[in-house]
Amino acid sequence: MLLRHTKKASESIERKGLTINPAKTCQPVGAMYAALGVHGCLPHSHGSQGCCSYHRTALTRHYKEPVMAATSSFTEGSSVFGGQANLLQGLSNIYSIYEPDIVAIHSTCLSETIGDDLGQIVGKARVEGQIPEGKHAVYAATPSYVGSHVTGFSNMVKGIIDYFAYKTEEVKKQLNILPGWVEPSDMREIKRMLKMMKVKYVMLPDTSDVLDEPMTGKFKMFPEGGTTIPQMASMGDSIKTIALGEWCSKDSAIHLENKCKVPFHIADMPIGIKATDRFVQVVAKAFRISVPDSLTKERGRLVDAIVDMQQYLFGKRVALFGDPDQCISLTEFLVDMGMKPVYIVSGTPGKAFEKRMASILDKKVPEAKYMNGERADLFLLHQWIKDEGVDLIIGNTYGKYIARDENIPFLRFGFPILDRIGHSYFPTVGYMGGLRLLEKMLSLIMDHEDATVAEEKFELVM
Amino acid sequence: MALLEERKKQIATVVGANQLELDCGKKSLAGSVSQRACVFCGSRVVLYPVTDALHLIHGPVGCAAYTWDIRGSLSSGPEINRLSFTTDLREKDVVFGGEPKLYSALCELIDAYKPEAAFVYSTCIVGVIGDDVDAICRRVSAEKGIDVLPVMSEGFNGTKKDGYKVACEALAKLVGTTDVAVPEFSINILGDFNLAGELWMLKDYYEKMGVNLVATITGDARIHQIRNAHKAKLNVVQCSGSMIHLAKHMKEVYGIPFIKVSYFGIEDMSDALYEVASFFKAPELMQKAQDLVREELKDLLPALAPYKKILQGKKAAIYVGGAFKAISLVKALRLIGISTVVVGSQTGNKEDYDLLKQLCDDGTIMVDDSNPVELSEFVKEKSADLFIGGVKERPIAHKLGLGFCDHNHERKEALAGYLGMLNFAKEVHATVMSPVWKFTKKGRK
Structure with a gap:
């Protein structure tokens, strides 16, 4: 009964004032x-x-x-x-x-x-x-x-x-990293990559060691992690700000430039191969270093895994919902793997969303539908799916209703995830994060196939 | 621990006969990390389980997003209450008024879903920008021919408790709008929300006794049952904080008496059945109730014994929404050998706290509207092994190395009734005796 209330888009209910099952919060x-x-x-x-x-x-x-x-x-x-x-x-x-x-x-x-x-x-x-x-x-x-x-x-x-943040006479050879709204695990992963590149940085905010605290038998009102006051103060003297995600980090980067004359670069959230490449490049360029072998190898392993498994990915139709910065990078990643992100919604308004989606999708997935802002909600996404199905849904926990109703594999990604763990510990950014996303998607798609395929088609080796 | 002067009156230690009066029913101090919520939250949780009504939240998106399918109140039929409907007010609506959006959202919803009735929740800013929610509801009600009930639940207008009252007022408008005959021994169950199917167990017990349920408010509720609720002879009220206003209203208007009960633990559960039987002064009901209890206990008591043996001497801290529930919990814990060393609630009243004082052992700390710092200090001071609370207390308890049992919206197993008592013992046992504790510092000591 729960979601049988959703009708096909083709027999759509008239909506002017109504949002149903929002894909955002306040x-x-x-x-x-x-x-x-x-x-x-x-x-x-x-x-x-x-x-x-x-x-x-x-x-x-x-x-x-x-x-x-x-x-x-x-x-x-x-x-x-x-x-x-x-x-x-x-x-x-x-x-x-x-x-x-x-x-x-x-x-x-x-x-x-x-x-x-x-x-x-x-x-x-x-x-x-x-x-x-x-x-x-x-x-x-x-x-x-x-x-x-x-x-x-x-x-x-x-x-x-x-x-x-304030500016002193001294320039500090460090980068400001504004990671945007990503998980503690993602912040930890970005820091690991920066360390591999031997780059000094200040990350703001940094929820690692705050929201992934180990069990110690003590309750700490203020955990160990988080950006410190001296670190934040020094941001005014950094050589550059790298702001990840236009929605999450652009305004802060501009403000820091206005206040302390720290130049900035706005990059996409490093989800998937290309976005991570761009992030790594901009860091390397800012610090005038070359990309370390160890990082190149991580990239290679991700590409290798995609090559090995491409037959299970190619042409798969995906519905995706979440926050714009994540959706943009993830859409690009899906397209790069030969998948078809056909439906994308984000409740967060902002004109750049359509433009970015158009540039990623219009040539490669011309049938794709995307929408953000008011009434870009999960009801709409479900209506689209009812009109023509997908092979995978990606989004926060609220996607589980649609996934169950339509019997579609579902990858939990974004905020909030109320019914699974893992997001605090395993990143989705960087090449290693890409590998995790790939592994999760494949497992879901292949488990679904194992569970539903006719017995004579049931395969031992995949 | 640093305690504000103003807070001291909200904490007491049970010490023999001359006990400090606990100062409850107060507003929270500004700046506190209170575990409490708002008026809207109170109304929303109480009305949410009305399964065949529309619930439209008039306000910015957050209030709807956070209360989308919030509690495990199970439905035996319609589930339209589990969807999230909102007017998603934007800046332009705040400036020019949200009435047009509310009107069109309501009409769109009613046309699409043809519900039995609709609740429209008013949130903080709706009160401030001056939308006439009442007038819109009346207009749509007239146009569409269904009851559209405004729920005036602006968040700042009090505490969660005040929200319960607002919800009861909305329900009261439905009660008495039909007149269908009911059997002689008919009651309403008020204040059970059918978490994990608990209401269905109670229904089964009462029906075995020969008692008919007219309306269950609001667990697994239907509008047509609520309309006819005034035909019952007795209101049986649990969770007295949330539904007492409706019970009082029905007593005043329809002369229906009410009794306060609890379904947690053997004693309270059995009393809830006996009291209904004695109310009807029908020996056959009492006989059946006694048979039922005897039958249930025959299996339950031996099943509980092994848990009691293992858990004997363990200590518990309780921090729940209402103090009435805490009373049952203290008794239920005692039944499995666990003593209560800290007990408190977000919204308890004087009556409940007085009862708690009688019930608890000397040295038990009692607290009203607490915060995480206090709670963790008390728990350490009293070296509790188990914490019983809600979603915000769970990770704190776990960080301190304590077992935890959710006695709130997130319970996954029925904890009411006789089977619930066994589930409770199992759950407490599993968490307190979990081998994971040996990996923590507390366990290594």
């Missing part, structure tokens, strides 16, 4: 995730208590880790008189009970609509002493009715850079 959760990648930082939600609770729950379910964040606990009074009093009292309480070095405040639809000005309130808190000497408070406006969770992530990273 800004604050992204701001919270970004802030967790800063060492000693407590995210703070300036709004009703529920927002904070929902975001913590979503992140907790995705990572199976404690996620700490405070809230201004708005009341009816705050919605009339403004939330200034709540935030001032909140800051004072936070520094005295939880003792963070940094509080990263994000707004909500409520505080934005009633007109709370975070900059002004934080300024007042600094003057009046609610923010103690030597402690920090950064902030970002993250109205839930603009953009999506990706926008919130981007805004918070920008807010953090705005506060901490």
